Amino acid sequence: MYIISERINGMFSAVKKAIAARDEATIQKIALRQIKAGARALDLNVGTATDDQIGAMVWLVESVREVTDATLCLDNPKFEVIKAGAEACGDNFIINSTTAKEADLATFLPLAAETGAKIIALTLDKNGVPNTAEGRVEIAAQIIIAAEAAGITPDRIYLDPITLPINVAQDQPKKMLETISQVKLLSDPSPRVVIGLSNLSQGTKEKSLLNSAFLAMAMGAGLDAAILDPEDKLLMDTMISGEVLLNNTIYSNDYLKAWRA
Secondary structure, eight states: OOEEEEEEEEHHHHHHHHHHHHHHHHHHHHHHHHHHHTTSSSEETTTSSSSSSHHHHHHHHHHHTTTTTOOOHHHHHHHHHHHHHHHHHHEEEEEEEEEESHHHHHHHHHHHHHHHHHEEEEBBBBBBBSHHHHHHOOOOOOHHHHHTTTOOOGGEEEOOOOOOOOOOOOTTHHHHHHHHHTTTTSSSOOEEEEEGGGGTTTOOOOOHHHHHHHHHHHHTTOEEEEEOTHHHHHHHHHHHHHHTTTTTOOTTTTEEEEEOO
């Protein structure tokens, strides 16, 4: 399971303050803590911290790059912000994200092709998020076709079926599981599938438990990656146990300790 840290996001108050104050130390401490907890990539999202999103994204990239060469996931809906972050990053980054809207595909896919970056693509088009697994899979197929036309192989695509909060859309987790399993059959090699896990539990009381349970179910359906908080011990213990049960890592009585080592 490929873990992408969610914590360097301007929606969190500590990060928002750090971006506003250009406090490198706070951002760098979060980055190193998340990597130590198991993140293999760091999602960088300026959120609502500033109106100067381009400047803030470049600053985030440069601040994090001072302390780690981990993969950076550049997260913003605006092409100019992603492009500026990509230029500051140089290499080893993921574009997060494009939708299936024609205007987005026409800008983000060429950037991914030119830079060699992987790209997260949301199963969302001009009509919004489909209510069914079949609708999401149809959009996923359209994205794969457009990406291949741009010279991007399916294994460089992370399809995101879009996680909705369970407290307002309880029927959606089951549909997401169906989407994940069906998307894996769309091409050879298969596209990868990623979810923004914490969206599931927004506004709920048992956030960690809900996230952990759904992560295990999604892994069984073929999930490849998740944007989450690796400092959540229950969540990570569940993920590591899932890796053992899916035969992706060797079992031992100390498998939790061994994975973290």
